[in-house]
Amino acid sequence: MYNLINDVKKKNPLVLHYTNEVTINDCANITLALGASPLMSYSKEEVEEVVSIANAVVINIGTMNSSYLDLFIEAGKMANKYNKPVILDPVGVFATKTRKDFINRLLNEVKFQVIKGNSSEIKYIGGFDVRGKGVDSFDDEEDLLEIIKKIAIKLECVVASTGKIDIITDGKNTTKVHNGTQKLKSITGTGCMTASLIGSYLGCTNNILQAATMGVITMSLSGELADKEEIPIGSFKVKLMDNVYKLNEETIKKFGRVEM
Amino acid sequence: MYNLINDVKKKNPLVLHYTNEVTINDCANITLALGASPLMSYSKEEVEEVVSIANAVVINIGTMNSSYLDLFIEAGKMANKYNKPVILDPVGVFATKTRKDFINRLLNEVKFQVIKGNSSEIKYIGGFDVRGKGVDSFDDEEDLLEIIKKIAIKLECVVASTGKIDIITDGKNTTKVHNGTQKLKSITGTGCMTASLIGSYLGCTNNILQAATMGVITMSLSGELADKEEIPIGSFKVKLMDNVYKLNEETIKKFGRVEM
Amino acid sequence: MYNLINDVKKKNPLVLHYTNEVTINDCANITLALGASPLMSYSKEEVEEVVSIANAVVINIGTMNSSYLDLFIEAGKMANKYNKPVILDPVGVFATKTRKDFINRLLNEVKFQVIKGNSSEIKYIGGFDVRGKGVDSFDDEEDLLEIIKKIAIKLECVVASTGKIDIITDGKNTTKVHNGTQKLKSITGTGCMTASLIGSYLGCTNNILQAATMGVITMSLSGELADKEEIPIGSFKVKLMDNVYKLNEETIKKFGRVEM
Numbered sequence: 178m179y180n181l182i183n184d185v186k187k188k189n190p191l192v193l194h195y196t197n198e199v200t201i202n203d204c205a206n207i208t209l210a211l212g213a214s215p216l217m218s219y220s221k222e223e224v225e226e227v228v229s230i231a232n233a234v235v236i237n238i239g240t241m242n243s244s245y246l247d248l249f250i251e252a253g254k255m256a257n258k259y260n261k262p263v264i265l266d267p268v269g270v271f272a273t274k275t276r277k278d279f280i281n282r283l284l285n286e287v288k289f290q291v292i293k294g295n296s297s298e299i300k301y302i303g304g305f306d307v308r309g310k311g312v313d314s315f316d317d318e319e320d321l322l323e324i325i326k327k328i329a330i331k332l333e334c335v336v337a338s339t340g341k342i343d344i345i346t347d348g349k350n351t352t353k354v355h356n357g358t359q360k361l362k363s364i365t366g367t368g369c370m371t372a373s374l375i376g377s378y379l380g381c382t383n384n385i386l387q388a389a390t391m392g393v394i395t396m397s398l399s400g401e402l403a404d405k406e407e408i409p410i411g412s413f414k415v416k417l418m419d420n421v422y423k424l425n426e427e428t429i430k431k432f433g434r435v436e437m
Numbered sequence: 438m439y440n441l442i443n444d445v446k447k448k449n450p451l452v453l454h455y456t457n458e459v460t461i462n463d464c465a466n467i468t469l470a471l472g473a474s475p476l477m478s479y480s481k482e483e484v485e486e487v488v489s490i491a492n493a494v495v496i497n498i499g500t501m502n503s504s505y506l507d508l509f510i511e512a513g514k515m516a517n518k519y520n521k522p523v524i525l526d527p528v529g530v531f532a533t534k535t536r537k538d539f540i541n542r543l544l545n546e547v548k549f550q551v552i553k554g555n556s557s558e559i560k561y562i563g564g565f566d567v568r569g570k571g572v573d574s575f576d577d578e579e580d581l582l583e584i585i586k587k588i589a590i591k592l593e594c595v596v597a598s599t600g601k602i603d604i605i606t607d608g609k610n611t612t613k614v615h616n617g618t619q620k621l622k623s624i625t626g627t628g629c630m631t632a633s634l635i636g637s638y639l640g641c642t643n644n645i646l647q648a649a650t651m652g653v654i655t656m657s658l659s660g661e662l663a664d665k666e667e668i669p670i671g672s673f674k675v676k677l678m679d680n681v682y683k684l685n686e687e688t689i690k691k692f693g694r695v696e697m
Numbered sequence: 698m699y700n701l702i703n704d705v706k707k708k709n710p711l712v713l714h715y716t717n718e719v720t721i722n723d724c725a726n727i728t729l730a731l732g733a734s735p736l737m738s739y740s741k742e743e744v745e746e747v748v749s750i751a752n753a754v755v756i757n758i759g760t761m762n763s764s765y766l767d768l769f770i771e772a773g774k775m776a777n778k779y780n781k782p783v784i785l786d787p788v789g790v791f792a793t794k795t796r797k798d799f800i801n802r803l804l805n806e807v808k809f810q811v812i813k814g815n816s817s818e819i820k821y822i823g824g825f826d827v828r829g830k831g832v833d834s835f836d837d838e839e840d841l842l843e844i845i846k847k848i849a850i851k852l853e854c855v856v857a858s859t860g861k862i863d864i865i866t867d868g869k870n871t872t873k874v875h876n877g878t879q880k881l882k883s884i885t886g887t888g889c890m891t892a893s894l895i896g897s898y899l900g901c902t903n904n905i906l907q908a909a910t911m912g913v914i915t916m917s918l919s920g921e922l923a924d925k926e927e928i929p930i931g932s933f934k935v936k937l938m939d940n941v942y943k944l945n946e947e948t949i950k951k952f953g954r955v956e957m
Contacts, residue, residue, distance in 0.1 A: 202722060503739065533746035
């Protein structure tokens with residue numbers, strides 16, 4: 178699986194982003210750092226054209242820009258039409274009813290290959306009535322892994338749930354990533370960038386679980402290796418980008434703590 | 438007052454931004470660097486919901502995006518409705534009649550707790566006819582401090598006027614910050630980020646004058662401490678973010694030059 | 698010609714940008730790094746006002762934001778009306794018919810002083826029917842320099858074509874810049890920033906060819922000098938900004954490889 182990082186550098190997949198204005202530059206640079214090519218578009222006019230040439234599509238609702246909501250739906254539908262893998266990043270979905278309703282609409286109108294969020298976002302989404310499957314709520318006593326697996330089965334996709342331990346699962350097969358550092362939460366955009374990395378890997382393989390796992394470990398391990406000697410966050414962000422650029426199969430083999 | 442920096446880290450207030458696309462990422466990261474949480478939204482749909490959960494709201498007109506003008510007005514009104522402190526950053530208000538008219542509208546429809554700008558922006562705004570108080574113009578011969586105090590009284594809020602010496606006043610009580618460096622003008626967004634910092638402190642105290650003072654000194658002192666050995670501006674920006682992250686009560690006590 | 702860099706620092710020209718959301722912060726900072734002043738606007742209301750006070754205008758179609766297309770056309774027309782030099786950056790014009798059509802419209806409704814793109818973008822644009830001059834296609838066997846010269850004559854402007862060797866020409870007079878590094882393609886926005894630099898120089902001289910050449914060499918040389926010891930791209934980006942800030946006439950004379 179780890180050799181997928183070489184495939185990204187060889188194939189240079191085009192990762193199309195429909196994303197927020199806060200972290201759009203970081204998403205472009207992390208995609209380049211890994212060896213893929215970013216394309217960002219806010220054009221209704223070219224949505225079908227750009228989706229048709231992309232290798233993967235990322236949809237991120239970070240700022241909930243009113244002008245883009247219908248565009249994001251259209252981009253998702255086009256990704257389905259052209260059989261392009263599409264990743265959802267439901268930023269802050271639990272914060273407002275507006276976000277909840279929009280994610281509900283996205284999930285009902287678009288088939289996602291990967292949904293990536295922190296465990297709170299994932300558990301919240303897991304309760305939605307997606308395509309008539311009913312509303313659920315999850316018992317907080319239940320093991321997080323079991324909850325995430327149920328959600329992956331309900332949503333019929335790979336779920337990448339980030340947190341202290343990252344859980345990536347299609348409901349049957351699961352990987353856990355034990356790398357990471359709290360500091361990844363001290364700068365904006367590390368979640369958004371993880372979706373960009375997953376998109377980069379998805380552009381190189383049909384194994385969705387592996388692509389999602391590689392995206393998560395690329396961020397978690399690069400962050401962990403950057404967090405030395407109480408590095409403050411300006412420097413940490415530079416180092417994180419450096420580490421994603423330098424990351425290779427050997428480093429992942431040596432320092433990766435992945436449980437299959 | 439300096440212990441407010443500890444309160445931000447403890448309370449982790451949510452600072453909602455309606456801001457420009459140029460410095461939106463910097464504003465998010467500086468908010469995180471201080472220990473608060475940024476939320477950026479360009480959604481008409483969720484404005485009431487996000488204002489109601491925020492601890493402070495920042496409105497910044499930097500790019501005067503036509504799509505957002507009514508949204509910014511609505512956000513300000515909602516902040517008033519929910520008694521959330523709201524900060525105005527009238528970027529380049531003197532540059533065009535369009536900006537002047539929009540700021541005039543904001544000032545007449547929204548009650549701000551803090552208006553932060555450089556001294557040119559503040560003096561320009563001070564002349565507006567806000568809520569029937571008539572148009573003024575200020576005598577350039579007059580002492581800047583006296584002018585800023587008059588403006589604070591007229592606008593019924595705390596005014597934070599940045600420059601060689603930063604003046605923060607409600608018209609009666611005043612603080613002056615003597616820290617800073619010219620280099621803060623050599624990168625974009627230091628003004629915008631100061632408003633984010635003020636918002637972070639405002640989320641932790643009802644003492645508006647202290648919150649505004651703390652926001653200003655956090656930026657001015659972090660910049661001053663970063664400006665060593667003719668540091669060029671790429672490195673300066675990284676160092677500035679590092680310093681805000683590392684700043685604590687002791688450092689402010691030691692190096693802060695605040696006159697009450 | 699190299700002394701133009703001093704003129705930018707002395708005159709501090711105002712460079713107005715109508716640009717994409719991905720690299721807008723980088724464009725503002727590179728403009729400041731050189732000693733000019735950036736202004737970014739997405740306002741239909743203030744377009745005439747801001748163009749009239751600007752020293753140069755940059756139009757960049759990077760994200761093809763549907764909300765901005767008419768605004769960009771209007772900004773270009775205003776630049777013509779007020780005799781302000783205007784630069785076009787036709788990002789990814791060959792990628793979609795939507796981009797092609799929009800650039801065609803821009804070229805037919807606005808007179809540009811400089812068109813800056815990589816050689817693929819320039820060759821693609823060169824084939825358009827601009828103001829009734831007919832559709833062309835270029836023989837790939839032909840020398841790139843000859844093709845770029847023909848395009849400059851057809852489009853009646855200075856063309857800055859970036860690549861392994863950068864070619865800047867008005868069709869009669871040509872400069873070639875041999876500086877640069879592949880790494881400039883490993884971060885997003887170096888092309889966009891080059892247009893900002895050209896705009897900064899254009900605000901200081903009527904010699905369009907020299908301004909465009911200076912913009913190109915400022916980026917190519919600053920990048921070359923930053924690319925030492927396999928520097929990874931997070932650090933490279935910081936160093937690039939540092940180098941533009943530090944660049945002076947002496948350094949260009951010493952390390953510049955410009956062929957007139």
